[in-house]
Amino acid sequence: MARVVVDVMLKPEILDPQGQAVQRALPRLGFDGIADVRQGKRFELEVDGPVDEAALARIHEMAETFLANTVIEDFVVRVDEESAAGKAGAK
Amino acid sequence: MARVVVDVMLKPEILDPQGQAVQRALPRLGFDGIADVRQGKRFELEVDGPVDEAALARIHEMAETFLANTVIEDFVVRVDEESAAGKAGAK
Numbered sequence: 001m002a003r004v005v006v007d008v009m010l011k012p013e014i015l016d017p018q019g020q021a022v023q024r025a026l027p028r029l030g031f032d033g034i035a036d037v038r039q040g041k042r043f044e045l046e047v048d049g050p051v052d053e054a055a056l057a058r059i060h061e062m063a064e065t066f067l068a069n070t071v072i073e074d075f076v077v078r079v080d081e082e083s084a085a086g087k088a089g090a091k
Numbered sequence: 092m093a094r095v096v097v098d099v100m101l102k103p104e105i106l107d108p109q110g111q112a113v114q115r116a117l118p119r120l121g122f123d124g125i126a127d128v129r130q131g132k133r134f135e136l137e138v139d140g141p142v143d144e145a146a147l148a149r150i151h152e153m154a155e156t157f158l159a160n161t162v163i164e165d166f167v168v169r170v171d172e173e174s175a176a177g178k179a180g181a182k
Contacts, residue, residue: 001126007133022134022158031153033146035092036137042098043113046127055124062122067113 002051003080004059008068009040043067044080051079093142094171095150099159100131134158135171142170 010016016038023037043063047055060077068075101107107129114128134154138146151168159166 009133009135019134025157026153029153029157031149031157033139033149034136034153035139038135040133040135042100042131042133043110044100044127044129044131045125048124048126058122058124062117062120062125066116066120066122 002047004045004047004051004056004077005080006043006045006059006063006067006075006077007040008043008063008073008075009038011072011074014072040073041067093138095136095138095142095147095168096171097134097136097150097154097158097166097168098131099134099154099164099166100129102163102165105163131164132158 010019018039019037022039023034026032026034026037045059047059049055056077056079063075063077064070101110109130110128113130114125117123117125117128136150138150140146147168147170154166154168155161
């Protein structure tokens with residue numbers, strides 16, 4: 001079974017209060033040198049059958065209509081290379 | 092400025108009600124063939140200065156102590172190759 005990852009992040013021009021809260025807390029906790037933090041969502045989908053172009057197109061549509069709010073969010077669909085490598089033998 | 096991504100996901104043995112809700116909704120919405128969905132968090136950190144081994148070690152510690160709850164969550168730290176490739180010229 002193949003794994004497809006959908007990363008959903010707020011668009012760069014949209015304010016990200018969650019990320020800001022993390023970024024401001026870091027120096028207090030002793031971690032310097034982080035200029036900006038953005039927080040988003042990661043979906044891991046276990047896909048039945050082959051992850052061919054048709055399957056990826058369907059997942060793209062699913063992400064666009066359902067997983068992301070494309071007014072304020074961008075998303076990226078990609079096949080998880082680790083799971084692919086794992087299937088090839090290493091894991 | 093380099094980007095480091097921290098992916099935080101619930102451990103496989105921990106119930107993920109958010110992911111389950113998504114997975115159950117998909118067939119109703121006309122998307123079949125997705126056996127499982129897990130939902131997690133993605134942090135994008137903009138790092139000042141070079142992302143060398145010391146910086147990655149610090150970010151690893153930060154993720155362990157602050158971004159993830161390691162009792163119930165796993166995390167992965169990785170340098171965003173796209174931002175690296177973009178800096179090299181393509182973007």
